[in-house]
Amino acid sequence: xxxxxxxxxxxxxxxxxxxxxxxxxxxxxxxxxxxxxxxxxxxxxxxxxxxxxxxxxxxxxxxxxxxxxxxxxxxxxxxxxxxxxxxxxxxxxxxxxxxxxxxxxxxxxxxxxxxxxxxxxxxxxxxxxxxxxxxxxxxxxxxxxxxxxxxxxxxxxxxxxxxxxxxxxxxxxxxxxxxxxxxxxxxxxxxxxxxxxxxxxxxxxxxxxxxxxxxxxxxxxxxxxxxxxxxxxxxxxxxxxxxxxxxxxxxxxxxxxxxxxxxxxxxxxxxxxxxxxxxxxxxxxxxxxxxxxxxxxxxxxxxxxxxxxxxxxxxxxxxxxxxxxxxxxxxxxxxxxxxxxxxxxxxxxxxxxxxxxxxxxxxxxxxxxxxxxxxxxxxxxxxxxxxxxxxxxxxxxxxxxxxxxxxxxxxxxxxxxxxxxxxxxxxxxxxxxxxxxxxxxxxxxxxxxxxxxxxxxxxxxxxxxxxxxxxxxxxxxxxxxxxxxxxxxxxxxxxxxxxxxxxxxxxxxxxxxxxxxxxxxxxxxxxxxxxxxxxxxxxxxxxxxxxxxxxxxxxxxxxxxxxxxxxxxxxxxxxxxxxxxxxx
Amino acid sequence: xxxxxxxxxxxxxxxxxxxxxxxxxxxxxxxxxxxxxxxxxxxxxxxxxxxxxxxxxxxxxxxxxxxxxxxxxxxxxxxxxxxxxxxxxxxxxxxxxxxxxxxxxxxxxxx
Numbered sequence: 001x002x003x004x005x006x007x008x009x010x011x012x013x014x015x016x017x018x019x020x021x022x023x024x025x026x027x028x029x030x031x032x033x034x035x036x037x038x039x040x041x042x043x044x045x046x047x048x049x050x051x052x053x054x055x056x057x058x059x060x061x062x063x064x065x066x067x068x069x070x071x072x073x074x075x076x077x078x079x080x081x082x083x084x085x086x087x088x089x090x091x092x093x094x095x096x097x098x099x100x101x102x103x104x105x106x107x108x109x110x111x112x113x114x115x116x117x118x119x120x121x122x123x124x125x126x127x128x129x130x131x132x133x134x135x136x137x138x139x140x141x142x143x144x145x146x147x148x149x150x151x152x153x154x155x156x157x158x159x160x161x162x163x164x165x166x167x168x169x170x171x172x173x174x175x176x177x178x179x180x181x182x183x184x185x186x187x188x189x190x191x192x193x194x195x196x197x198x199x200x201x202x203x204x205x206x207x208x209x210x211x212x213x214x215x216x217x218x219x220x221x222x223x224x225x226x227x228x229x230x231x232x233x234x235x236x237x238x239x240x241x242x243x244x245x246x247x248x249x250x251x252x253x254x255x256x257x258x259x260x261x262x263x264x265x266x267x268x269x270x271x272x273x274x275x276x277x278x279x280x281x282x283x284x285x286x287x288x289x290x291x292x293x294x295x296x297x298x299x300x301x302x303x304x305x306x307x308x309x310x311x312x313x314x315x316x317x318x319x320x321x322x323x324x325x326x327x328x329x330x331x332x333x334x335x336x337x338x339x340x341x342x343x344x345x346x347x348x349x350x351x352x353x354x355x356x357x358x359x360x361x362x363x364x365x366x367x368x369x370x371x372x373x374x375x376x377x378x379x380x381x382x383x384x385x386x387x388x389x390x391x392x393x394x395x396x397x398x399x400x401x402x403x404x405x406x407x408x409x410x411x412x413x414x415x416x417x418x419x420x421x422x423x424x425x426x427x428x429x430x431x432x433x434x435x436x437x438x439x440x441x442x443x444x445x446x447x448x449x450x451x452x453x454x455x456x457x458x459x460x461x462x463x464x465x466x467x468x469x470x471x472x473x474x475x476x477x478x479x480x481x482x483x484x485x486x487x488x489x490x491x492x493x494x495x496x497x498x499x500x501x502x503x504x505x506x507x508x509x510x511x512x513x514x515x516x517x518x519x520x521x522x523x524x525x526x527x528x529x530x531x532x533x534x535x536x537x538x539x540x541x542x543x544x545x546x547x548x549x550x551x552x553x554x555x556x557x558x559x560x561x562x563x564x565x566x567x568x569x570x571x572x573x574x575x576x577x578x579x580x581x582x583x584x
Numbered sequence: 585x586x587x588x589x590x591x592x593x594x595x596x597x598x599x600x601x602x603x604x605x606x607x608x609x610x611x612x613x614x615x616x617x618x619x620x621x622x623x624x625x626x627x628x629x630x631x632x633x634x635x636x637x638x639x640x641x642x643x644x645x646x647x648x649x650x651x652x653x654x655x656x657x658x659x660x661x662x663x664x665x666x667x668x669x670x671x672x673x674x675x676x677x678x679x680x681x682x683x684x685x686x687x688x689x690x691x692x693x694x695x
Binding site for chain 2: 101103105106110112114115116117118120123124126127128145148
């Protein structure tokens, strides 16, 4: 219950959790336990609600009963006021977890005569504390006493005694006070309460009001010193310590499909990373919302909740428009997978938007958040504020591992720049651009960057069809990229070229065939000639051999007839005869 | 003392109280100096101005702390005039009888 701030080993101040979302984070665990804290601020800035929530949450969540001493509102008014925030004061009173004492101070009715003190107040408070065993006390607004009694010296002495007394009682107390002119409180109560001072503020700038909270002082503890926006709504008080978000979130390596196969292919083949931030920027009418809707539908298809913040269109309008490209969101909404939060950015201040979004995210626990578009948020405040707010939003989403899909409307001159200047925070940046060519506007999709993956550097033509988004190759040539009917024309032209080329090749093939046939014929003729020559040669040789044989035969015959000496050997005879023949 | 008181009481009755009965309640907390002084001062005042037609109820909030809430008491001592109407509250030790007169709309007995 009592949390130490953990910042150092020296000071470990016991603290009491307020249970108020965000406040415990800023103060590092709540208000100083057993000590009074001062909550100051102007009229209507939420002092009473903050302190009542402190008591209610203490009673319900921390099992620490509380006493509410109301100097301004009656218990009935009080109960009615906080009932709208979901606090059932009457029930807690019945359960003896809360004691409400209404102090009536009729300024005109009280005559002062001589010395007095405020023992009655101490007795009442003591009685109330004992009645429920209170660990927490709220005095709202103590300064009213200054209107009820005239003797300031007595009052101041008594207040000092009261704070000491509260400390002695060991109750964790909140004392509320009106903000004074140039001082924290009108009556200088901060002099008495030195441990913790919280300032609430309700400012209007540019006709937009923002509530802010600041821990002015917190003795012995490290605390956030910034002004934090806070929110009062049906769930009570929430403070948003968002600027404290650091860059220590875990980066997931899980990849999520975008719902468009070709886009996944462009993004390293697997799509975006879980918990990354995706920016879809583009000029008007380039299909940013449609792309965002695809991502949303894909998230729902995975069974993961998606929260869609629509700052431009109403829910029904988006649902209708998306059905025209084949995305039926109604069943997703019905199943509780998709939730819309639609509102004009100018309806509240930026801080409030952030607060509302923060709360909606906390409540709905989505895995994907779509903000459509972020560029409109700049309307609700200064540009610098808008980018600060977005930084905080993106940080928050990253910390929670929620995939962020942000759309941003850019004007023609700033194609590669977001109006709101958050591009450096973005992990995956898809640019939709309309390409004007041949009297048409067509859409092109670029992946400007995508951290941690090898993404495509090609432009794709982006078509919105009744079945959804279609990505097509675009023609990039000497004339630039071609899209739409130019692309179709180009396709036709290419087809014609292809056919022409095919025909040409055919012709070439045939002529080469013909040439080949001719050459082959020539080869055949030459071969025939060669064969003729060869056979002539053979014939000549045969004829010679026969002539030689005949000549030798004739010689032998002649020798026989001449009765010449017998031939000595056949071999020498043969040779001799040949020689003889040759001689003849 | 008693004759003087009676005389003054008569004067007061003649003034504007019309002999109404006074029901007074004095809230104290223990026996602090202020509380003791208040009881003493109140008794003296009533004897002087309202003899015979007043009732003083001294409530010690230390014994009956709940009454502090029920009767909307913060300062101690507090004197409440329950009757005659309207309800009046005076805080302090009632050291000034003159201011008491003003507080209770009583005209001074000796003009």
